[in-house]
Amino acid sequence: MIKALLTDIEGTITRISFVKEVLFPYAANQLPEFVKTHQTQSAVAEQIDAVKTIIEQPNASIDLVINTLLEWIRDDKKITPLKQLQGLIWQTGYENGDFTGHLYPDAYQFLVAQQQAGQQLYVYSSGSVKAQHLIFQYSDFGDIRPLFTDYFDTKVGAKQQQAAYENIIAQLPLAANEVLFLSDVAAELDAAKAAGLKTLHLIRDGQARSPEHNYINDFSHFTAEHLA
Numbered sequence: 001m002i003k004a005l006l007t008d009i010e011g012t013i014t015r016i017s018f019v020k021e022v023l024f025p026y027a028a029n030q031l032p033e034f035v036k037t038h039q040t041q042s043a044v045a046e047q048i049d050a051v052k053t054i055i056e057q058p059n060a061s062i063d064l065v066i067n068t069l070l071e072w073i074r075d076d077k078k079i080t081p082l083k084q085l086q087g088l089i090w091q092t093g094y095e096n097g098d099f100t101g102h103l104y105p106d107a108y109q110f111l112v113a114q115q116q117a118g119q120q121l122y123v124y125s126s127g128s129v130k131a132q133h134l135i136f137q138y139s140d141f142g143d144i145r146p147l148f149t150d151y152f153d154t155k156v157g158a159k160q161q162q163a164a165y166e167n168i169i170a171q172l173p174l175a176a177n178e179v180l181f182l183s184d185v186a187a188e189l190d191a192a193k194a195a196g197l198k199t200l201h202l203i204r205d206g207q208a209r210s211p212e213h214n215y216i217n218d219f220s221h222f223t224a225e226h227l228a
């Protein structure tokens with residue numbers, strides 16, 4: 001019996017175009033200035049050092065680090081130092097009211113109903129935990145952070161790795177088969193299933209189906225059978 005839901009964000013409860021056409025361009029536009037003016041702050045300096053380690057250039061210039069990060073944004077690389085810096089950059093945009101966090105209405109109604117029914121709600125996204133807090137704090141439906149019990153990002157591992165889901169389950173008071181993972185990406189669902197979680201594929205935009213996973217086109221089609 002399912003006792004908790006673990007949900008992806010982009011493509012599952014949030015429109016892909018909000019991330020690709022609002023958040024990513026905003027981060028790319030603000031990143032050079034943000035990194036240069038905040039490079040001595042520990043939270044930023046730590047990510048700059050992580051980029052230098054990844055590119056194996058300990059003496060890389062700040063411009064090389066910035067250009068590397070911009071290239072990773074263009075390629076939608078889910079690399080932890082980029083995702084951590086994006087979360088710090090997006091905070092200004094949310095606070096300025098430049099955008100609110102998109103949630104599909106069916107997803108919002110689903111999350112509220114599930115929490116009211118006693119399900120624990122967790123989030124696992126490539127976006128940093130800070131970015132997750134922000135999209136929910138400044139969501140289209142107001143501050144919905146009280147819906148969620150905890151948040152996980154790529155610090156537990158990449159989303160297409162089985163070990164990432166094993167690391168998440170190790171932090172929950174639940175068995176893997178008591179957790180239902182919701183995602184739009186089949187490879188993520190495969191990794192979660194290999195770790196023993198139950199899975200449900202959100203196919204909102206005509207993505208290819210996978211015979212390995214049950215699917216729904218939106219949460220209005222979610223039924224009690226999905227919690228069995």
Ligand SMILES: CSCCC(=O)C(=O)COP(=O)(O)O
Nearest residue numbers: 009010125126127131132135
């Ligand atoms: C938390 S909003 C930003 C989401 C993000 O940066 C991203 O890369 C989307 O990844 P997801 O794993 O949620 O599809």
Ligand SMILES: [Mg+2]
Nearest residue numbers: 008009010011
């Ligand atoms: Mg996704």
